[in-house]
Amino acid sequence: xxxxxQLGSHVSVSEGxxxxxxxxxxxxxxxxxxxxxxxxxxxxxxxxxxxxxxTLVKGINGFEAEFKKSETSFHLxxxxxxxxxxxxxxxxxxxxxxxxxxxTFGKGTMLLVSP
Amino acid sequence: DVKVTQSSxxxxxxxxxxxxxxxxxxxxxxxxxxxxxxxxxxxRLIYFSYDVKMKEKGDIPxxxxxxxxxxxxxxxxxxxxxxxxxxxxxxxxxxxxxxxTGGQYEQYFGPGTRLTVT
Numbered sequence: 666x667x668x669x670x671q672l673g674s675h676v677s678v679s680e681g682x683x684x685x686x687x688x689x690x691x692x693x694x695x696x697x698x699x700x701x702x703x704x705x706x707x708x709x710x711x712x713x714x715x716x717x718x719x720t721l722v723k724g725i726n727g728f729e730a731e732f733k734k735s736e737t738s739f740h741l742x743x744x745x746x747x748x749x750x751x752x753x754x755x756x757x758x759x760x761x762x763x764x765x766x767x768x769t770f771g772k773g774t775m776l777l778v779s780p
Numbered sequence: 781d782v783k784v785t786q787s788s789x790x791x792x793x794x795x796x797x798x799x800x801x802x803x804x805x806x807x808x809x810x811x812x813x814x815x816x817x818x819x820x821x822x823x824r825l826i827y828f829s830y831d832v833k834m835k836e837k838g839d840i841p842x843x844x845x846x847x848x849x850x851x852x853x854x855x856x857x858x859x860x861x862x863x864x865x866x867x868x869x870x871x872x873x874x875x876x877x878x879x880x881t882g883g884q885y886e887q888y889f890g891p892g893t894r895l896t897v898t
Contacts, residue, residue, distance in 0.1 A: 674820065697884045708784070708870055708889035709823075716884040755822060759884075767813070767838070768887060772822040 667692045667758050671771035679779050684728075684743040686774050688756035691737065698739040699757040699768065700730055709755065715739065726750070751778045783807070784890035786871055792896045799858040801893050803871030810876035812854035813887060814838075814846060817868040829854055830876060861897045869893045 672687040690696055697716050701709040713724025720732040730741045739756060753775050757768040787802035805812065811830050815823040815838075825838030827846040835846050843865060847855045854873075858865055872887040 699886060701889075706892075708891045709872075709887075710889070711886045714884075714886055767825055767828060770823040772820060 667696070667769045669756050669758050669769055669771035671754075671756050671774050673774055674772065675775045675777060677777040677779065678746045680748055681745050684741070684746045684750065684776065686741040686754050686756075686776065688730075688739045688741065688771060689737055690739060690756070690758045692758055697759045697766075698730075698732060699759070700724065700728070700739075700741050701755045701757065703753045703755065703773075705752075712741070712754075746776075746778050748778050748780070751776055784871055784873055784888050786869075786890040786893050788893050789891060790894050790896075792898065793858075793861050794898055795862060797858075797861050797897075799861050799895065799897075801856040801858075801869055801871075801895070803854045803856070803873075803890055804852055805854075805871075805873040805888070806852065807873060807888065808851070809873035809888075810851070811874045811885075811887075812848065813872040813874075814844075814854065814856045815870045815872065816840070817870055817892070823870065826856065861895075863897050865895065866897045867895060869895055 668691045670689045699714045700712040703709050713722045715722045715732045723729045728743045753773045755773045756771040759766040759768045784805045793799050813828040814826045817823050824840050829835045829848040845857045870892045871890040874887045875885040
């Protein structure tokens with residue numbers, strides 16, 4: 666079984682400050698890890714994903730995440746927050762031997778950006 | 781540009797009505813998914829389908845059924861809507877992949893249908 670824990674249902678930062686959204690996972694098989702973003706009244710959009718290879722993954726809009734197997738973590742960061750980054754962020758994990766592996770999502774973290 | 785569309789953005793139904801939510805994808809994806817999203821609970825998988833006429837239960841299938849008669853279309857059915865089914869419903873699709881590798885493919889989401897049952 667797989668699970669995802671996102672620490673903090675809400676994170677507040679000032680514009681220009683570092684963004685750090687935390688994600689820890691549990692998986693019995695090598696995981697595939699994803700971060701999605703959801704803007705108000707929209708569906709989810711992929712920010713970045715880790716499958717294999719380089720553990721530091723770069724995504725869209727200046728976000729990146731680092732896969733740390735020893736810590737079972739996949740934290741999302743951005744050096745400088747913009748007002749347009751205000752949204753809800755979801756971490757997700759998949760993996761396994763089936764060809765149609767499903768995603769298990771965390772409960773989400775709402776990012777609030779103040780001027 | 782890849783696209784997943786859902787038949788309605790907002791829907792209001794009465795308790796006991798039969799409700800159909802439609803989802804169409806234009807990416808020739810094998811996998812399709814239905815989730816519901818509730819504040820503080822994240823996304824929870826209701827059903828998914830990995831091929832035409834094939835379906836698998838997700839984490840919360842009770843009170844729902846699905847239909848996939850064509851590859852591009854996946855329908856969610858609420859046989860008798862209840863107020864506790866008031867929620868945001870999201871459809872997604874993805875490639876299937878080979879054994880052990882299917883999970884690496886991201887899911888593409890539609891804009892969602894906000895269903896209110898009164």
